[in-house]
Amino acid sequence: MVGILVELIISWALLYLIERKSILYLGFLPLTKRLKQLAIGFLITAILCIGVGSLEILLRSSSLHLNENSSTSLILTMFWWDFNSVLTEELLFRGALLFILIERIGPRKGIMISAVAFGIYHWFSFGIFGNIFPMFFVFIGTGLMGYAWALAFSKTKSIFLPMGLHLGWNFTFNTIFSKDPLQKGLLVSEGRIIISDWFSLIGLWGVPVILLVIIKFSIQKENTELTVKEVKTTPNIV
Numbered sequence: 001m002v003g004i005l006v007e008l009i010i011s012w013a014l015l016y017l018i019e020r021k022s023i024l025y026l027g028f029l030p031l032t033k034r035l036k037q038l039a040i041g042f043l044i045t046a047i048l049c050i051g052v053g054s055l056e057i058l059l060r061s062s063s064l065h066l067n068e069n070s071s072t073s074l075i076l077t078m079f080w081w082d083f084n085s086v087l088t089e090e091l092l093f094r095g096a097l098l099f100i101l102i103e104r105i106g107p108r109k110g111i112m113i114s115a116v117a118f119g120i121y122h123w124f125s126f127g128i129f130g131n132i133f134p135m136f137f138v139f140i141g142t143g144l145m146g147y148a149w150a151l152a153f154s155k156t157k158s159i160f161l162p163m164g165l166h167l168g169w170n171f172t173f174n175t176i177f178s179k180d181p182l183q184k185g186l187l188v189s190e191g192r193i194i195i196s197d198w199f200s201l202i203g204l205w206g207v208p209v210i211l212l213v214i215i216k217f218s219i220q221k222e223n224t225e226l227t228v229k230e231v232k233t234t235p236n237i238v
Helices: 002-019 031-060 072-093 096-105 107-125 132-156 160-176 197-218 224-232
Strands: 063-066 187-190
Touching: 002 072, 002 096, 031 160, 031 197, 072 096, 072 107, 072 132, 072 160, 096 107, 096 132, 107 132, 132 160, 132 197
Parallel strands: none
Antiparallel strands: 063 187
């Protein structure tokens, strides 16, 4: 949590020193609208993750059952961990830096730089740096996902939709389907059939492509002037 507070302070400082703008320009207001976008994003990727997870269970002829050690406390703890990790990454990759890039060099280049950085970041977070083939597949997959989420930020002028998209996938993947390498979550599956590792590309590459289509054609681009007006009607906190 301390790390997130530090990120917020640095974000505020960067926006003020470089753009002379409030941190509210990351799209925190109007709050009701932003929370709705967060919820919609969460549902979209949760449904996609459930689809991929269900297909894997079907192909493996797995048996799916509740984790006997799961509890409300465990699920809430895992959700909080997912939320913190997602917010940390969103502030870094879809926060002040992306806003400044879009303002300075335009959305197309800014989104691309953010996506490339997100892909490279996962070489280290996944611990695969130096392994050429995994690096390639992870870079393409996470880079595409980063592009989709950065596009969501650009179109909505807010961090909330990409955060919802990110959280919906991570929470469902890690906590619901117990893909967290450290502990089991709500559901546990026992596979009977070994399937090809190529199946993982459905989630790694296929889901980002679907998200890109959804965001490109279903998410309406917001009016920048409206966002500026909303911020000006709030107290000046810089």
